[in-house]
Amino acid sequence: MADPLVTLAALLQPAFDAVAGRSGVDPVVRPSDRADAQANGALALAKELGRSPRDVAEAVVAEVRRRGDVRGTLEVAGPGFVNIVVDGSFLADEVARVAADDRLGVRPAARARKVIVDYSAPNVAKEMHVGHLRSTVIGDALVRMFEFVGHQVIRENHIGDWGTPFGMLIEHLIDLGEDEAAEHLSLGDLDGFYKEARAKFDASDDFKERARARVVALQSGDAETRRLWQLLVQLSTEYFNLVYSLLDVRLTDADIMGESAYNDGLSAVLDRLGALGLLTESDGAEVVFPPGYTNRDGDPLPLIVQKGKGGFNYATSDLACVIDRVERIGSDLILYVVGAPQAQHLSMVFDVARLAGWLPEGTDAVHVSFGSVLGSDRKMLKSRSGETPKLVELLEEAIARAGEAVAEKNPELADDAKAAIARMLGIGAVKYADLSTDRVRDYVFDWERMLSFDGNTAPYLQYAHARICSIFRRAGIDRSSLRAVVPQIVEKEERALALAVLGFDSAVADTLERYSPHRLCTYLYELATAFTGFYEHCPVLKADGEVRESRLALCDLTARVLERGLDLLGIGAPEQM
Ligand code: ARG
Numbered sequence: 001m002a003d004p005l006v007t008l009a010a011l012l013q014p015a016f017d018a019v020a021g022r023s024g025v026d027p028v029v030r031p032s033d034r035a036d037a038q039a040n041g042a043l044a045l046a047k048e049l050g051r052s053p054r055d056v057a058e059a060v061v062a063e064v065r066r067r068g069d070v071r072g073t074l075e076v077a078g079p080g081f082v083n084i085v086v087d088g089s090f091l092a093d094e095v096a097r098v099a100a101d102d103r104l105g106v107r108p109a110a111r112a113r114k115v116i117v118d119y120s121a122p123n124v125a126k127e128m129h130v131g132h133l134r135s136t137v138i139g140d141a142l143v144r145m146f147e148f149v150g151h152q153v154i155r156e157n158h159i160g161d162w163g164t165p166f167g168m169l170i171e172h173l174i175d176l177g178e179d180e181a182a183e184h185l186s187l188g189d190l191d192g193f194y195k196e197a198r199a200k201f202d203a204s205d206d207f208k209e210r211a212r213a214r215v216v217a218l219q220s221g222d223a224e225t226r227r228l229w230q231l232l233v234q235l236s237t238e239y240f241n242l243v244y245s246l247l248d249v250r251l252t253d254a255d256i257m258g259e260s261a262y263n264d265g266l267s268a269v270l271d272r273l274g275a276l277g278l279l280t281e282s283d284g285a286e287v288v289f290p291p292g293y294t295n296r297d298g299d300p301l302p303l304i305v306q307k308g309k310g311g312f313n314y315a316t317s318d319l320a321c322v323i324d325r326v327e328r329i330g331s332d333l334i335l336y337v338v339g340a341p342q343a344q345h346l347s348m349v350f351d352v353a354r355l356a357g358w359l360p361e362g363t364d365a366v367h368v369s370f371g372s373v374l375g376s377d378r379k380m381l382k383s384r385s386g387e388t389p390k391l392v393e394l395l396e397e398a399i400a401r402a403g404e405a406v407a408e409k410n411p412e413l414a415d416d417a418k419a420a421i422a423r424m425l426g427i428g429a430v431k432y433a434d435l436s437t438d439r440v441r442d443y444v445f446d447w448e449r450m451l452s453f454d455g456n457t458a459p460y461l462q463y464a465h466a467r468i469c470s471i472f473r474r475a476g477i478d479r480s481s482l483r484a485v486v487p488q489i490v491e492k493e494e495r496a497l498a499l500a501v502l503g504f505d506s507a508v509a510d511t512l513e514r515y516s517p518h519r520l521c522t523y524l525y526e527l528a529t530a531f532t533g534f535y536e537h538c539p540v541l542k543a544d545g546e547v548r549e550s551r552l553a554l555c556d557l558t559a560r561v562l563e564r565g566l567d568l569l570g571i572g573a574p575e576q577m
Helices: 004-020 041-049 053-067 088-099 130-148 165-176 178-186 190-203 205-219 223-247 259-275 314-328 340-355 391-409 415-435 458-475 492-502 504-514 518-537 545-568
Strands: 037-039 072-077 081-086 114-118 152-156 280-282 285-288 303-306 333-339 364-370
Touching (some): 053 081, 130 364, 130 415, 165 178, 190 205, 314 333, 333 340, 504 545
Parallel strands (some): 114 333
Antiparallel strands (some): 072 081, 280 285
């Protein structure tokens, strides 16, 4: 069953707010045996207002009638419940309103914000693995949704392109020769390159010395060293771009704001913290002690801003980054789509930035945290050889597996159509498996499940969409002609589908409020399920006249919401499969 309750809650909220004299009252809409739903919000509100619950419930009903937000039967029952049965004609008008709207009923945000989404952020000369998949996919979905509701969105790819390992990486590059190194890296053998450099570093004092000297040269801006560093960055980002284009995400080179971009701001971080009296010297390092953090022994935990030997670190560049985002860009909402292990680091960075006044009132920095991707053994996902699997290999396997499924389902398709569909299906399956579980939880990477045409999966939603497209293709109907139709909402399944379609706006709002794409996934799954119920019980092409037209209009609108919803998740919806 689709969740009409969410829709009703959204429709009832303004009346509850009016009675309460404040915004954001929860109407507490719950399922009911006797009605479409019951709203129990008057009970809590009565306490707040010091009135009797029945009184408040009556006031809400009167307000709903006055505003005309919901047409139907509203009755106060029991201690102060409101039972609601909406009129079919009311649902029909609402559906027609949404069908005529290019935004499918999704309202623009009341207040547009300047939102920075920090996502993907792989490290130069290191392989992209499934952790980066999560950040990339979740971040990209949030980017699409924030843009859709009218916020100004700035993508930032905070790649790891600075720090001591670059000494050994550059020396290894010199040993290999630039051409040879370029060949390794462009093949995507990033981990191999890194490991070889590391092995030399561990084995040879001479190499170690060269690497150290190279870091100094890099930091002091030596031109040749910078050129070699730039080459490493470029070769790695070219490889990241291959993965991004496979994944169909919005990131481009223009979005790269790596750690090195903040080098010029690092000493200012130190100076400003010093001037504010926030710095403490500890074992020769400059640190800040934000209140509330302790180590295992209960001692205060420092955020290290400058290391003993004068070097800056990850925390320093993240502080410079906050300053840049707030003071130069003027962002008032900064989302860090970063794995759970960095929770403490980010929380300390945010706290220090607040103490220093770099995150003023009204500017929010949020850690959009996520869990791990696990193998079937519920341990960190490993490839057959026991290594962390390369993201690009996972994606290629997904497309290959989807290709088999498409060939089986629809053997008549032309080869290039098959390839295009396999790509949408395979990539969609991987992305959806990631997006559809609550991001804070771990999930098990399971090919069978994610590629299944049943259940809460991308193929199920894509198939529901393609099936509707095929109805129109078979009947040769121009879909756009249906968008002015006011449907007839009579059958139980028609009501359920109408209510589901009307829930798109609140599903998007709910997703954005919690930065949790799985909420949109759950909604789309419920919508597709409502459609299946409708399609099984309500003949469409076999119906006559106005009923046929009405049902075709419901089909069209369902397909549009599915397509748009998948698009907001970064997933394609083929017209046939
Ligand atoms: N490059 C880092 C990693 O792979 C993630 C960076 C996240 N963003 C940030 N502003 N710290 O773990």
